[in-house]
Amino acid sequence: MLSCKAIGELFGVKGEKFQRQYKHKTSGFKQWNQQEHAQDWLLYPKNITNQLSIDEVCLSMGELYTILTSKAGKGKKRTIIAIVKGTKSDTVIKHLSKLPKKLRDKVTEITLDMAGSMKQIAKKCFCKAVQVIDRFHVQKLVSDALQDIRIKYRWAELDNENTAILKAKKEGYVHNSEILPNGDTRKQLLVRSHSLLYKNQINWTSDQQERAKILFELYPEIKQAYLLASNLRNIYNLKIDKEIALTKLAHWFNDIEKASIKYFNTVLKTFNVHYNEMINYFNNRSTNASAESFNAKIKYFRMMYRGVRDKKFFLFRLTKLFS
Template identity: 25%
Template structure:
């Protein structure tokens, strides 16, 4: 291979290939030499009085692989001396830090692999000691998470129409929870703190002046009373919006409850068919394929009550999508509540009670059409991160990893 082609593959600006010393099935050794004749003194920043004063040794430095082979650069450690400053120093290369055995590009590639997998898997992929990569990854994670979080808070503080999203996610289902604060307009995760009870939320607000300094126009959350109480205390002027996904889930669950109540009254074949296709009741009809719509019509034909409840659920989705303003939405919601009351089923009545209790927050969706859809997707990424890292016990590393996981694609 000609040296100029080797230089093109290496892409190292301040050295050139001297010769290829060793090639085998998995390893490639390349001897390089500096392009420049002299290097400036680190004290006076001049080259006129700098002379070479021997060569200590050859540095063996790992670089990015090419064609499935591991590449090692044999770099001369040239000793230099400045006669003006009367100081000695060693030739500095831009692609590798002093005293390091890996180029900056190789370290960055290994760290990026560890970000989307695990440190152990990345170390095995790049043939690195697990402890070495783990130490480097911890250092990178601390710096990168701090940078991303600082940038996220700065963007949120400067937004004129900031919309926040508040939601919790489980570390251990039913026992331990974390709460995440999200910038819905900026599509970033601002912070994570432990707990979701009202006293834990208030403690976080007292310890986080940056959070209280925000001026959101709206905050989107589920129907948990402690979140609404907390946001009312922290941001009394902000619009509190009930998340559409959580509200519609109450309606869908009411329809499924009716489906369960009528199942025992059906014939065995119809009962089995309805149970097998019960998930078709959840999505909107327009989102289903023609074949799925035919199957939905079949199962709705088993009960007039189920068909009436499903039509009631579909009208609620249309209310969300088609209401042009709050005044019209309020009138349409009243008609929808009357329509549900006519069904006269306990599950429907319980759902209507919930909707009436949170009527103001639900109607606020038409003042600020914000949802926690992106937050729910981010929660899925968080759960995948937790499974991938086996629920990291170090709280600081855990939070740093989640901040990088959720924000790196936006700010990276």
Template identity: 40%
Template structure:
């Protein structure tokens, strides 16, 4: 176990392992951290580096969320200005309501992060109204779902790479600035992203145990005795 996430310290610790053993590592699943990428490149030079799909999908959903928040903020500002004008004109103001009774300020977030086939009737109605009011949000949602489908579909690496290239082009044509981050990652780490389609490897198990350890530390209100913490973790989660 290495204290902290400093790349040089982790590389130094991993190099205590014989190079013959480190060279046997065939594949390493990574997140989007540059330091983790460097650690893998220096400590396991023969390993195929794979950027896990879930980190990319989270960025795509984050881009959709950013567009939703912007529209929600605009609706709140518009409603606030209308209220202030009504006060100045000494007249009663009522917020514009949609056919289901919601105001323009209430933009459903839940529907944007699920597949359409999993929407219930009321959620589908709210999503339809949302997309009718904001066509750009509908297009952003469609792009995020297309991105998910590329990773969910079982196909050859060449075919999936072609689908990702087409999706990248649609992102460029859409003009959405919220997707700039994921577009830059595609440009910089295209090989690591495409390596996912070789074995579809993930680091889900590592992320799971990491979240459990964090939750365990929160319950303890911090840790004073690190050795005893490791002892308890080994007994509980090993």
């Protein structure tokens, strides 16, 4: 995917001039029937299918847009259904309600994250669709809680080390940090354990296995939290019916309650709020991966143009490619 400027320069034409010619003469931008309201909303009703995804994306300068996409489009033509400026539910609902109700009622499933605004939008605009919270957002919530525990211990060790160094200076001797069997200090151990805590232990390298063994011996709370996160991942990876998943998740909730880990209390409350939408994943094992993948394409497209200076033309090019 190349910018007009890059294509022009490739053929010995002044890039900026070629870009202007394309925009004003050959692209069809001037005849675009949605140009007047493009920066606020864009709708493509013909692309509505049974399964949709809704997510937010940043176009430029931190400005967020809500994007509704069709899973059937697979990130190619006929993928974009709607682009609405902002994430405020009332605004997005107002514009999505312009899509024909007959088409909206055909939607049977919509995947989304745990944002309250997205749930409200889906409920109001696609009232007959089953909402499915993306499994990866659920797992990320648990992983973030695990990483917060690691960071808590890292700050504690950093504070202990600084205190010991200051004490050594005051009393006139050199402080030597404890070196663990794998060559790490405690502070380094906690920093270097970041990536291994995201992985399944069967995918650890030999160095990571050694580091994890030391980490779990020194910080049992991290081990307990890691096992809880791994158990949730294992439940999602199983190809099981919804009823079986309900039972397994109920046991997992009990394990969290027994663990009494402070950082997992918020996880438990969040799960209680979104429980029904989370369980719906086991109906068709649908995720929001298509939306996340499409967002990555938009970011790459934005990078190719080195940012978004002309927002209307950027949106025109985006919809020309993906609607």
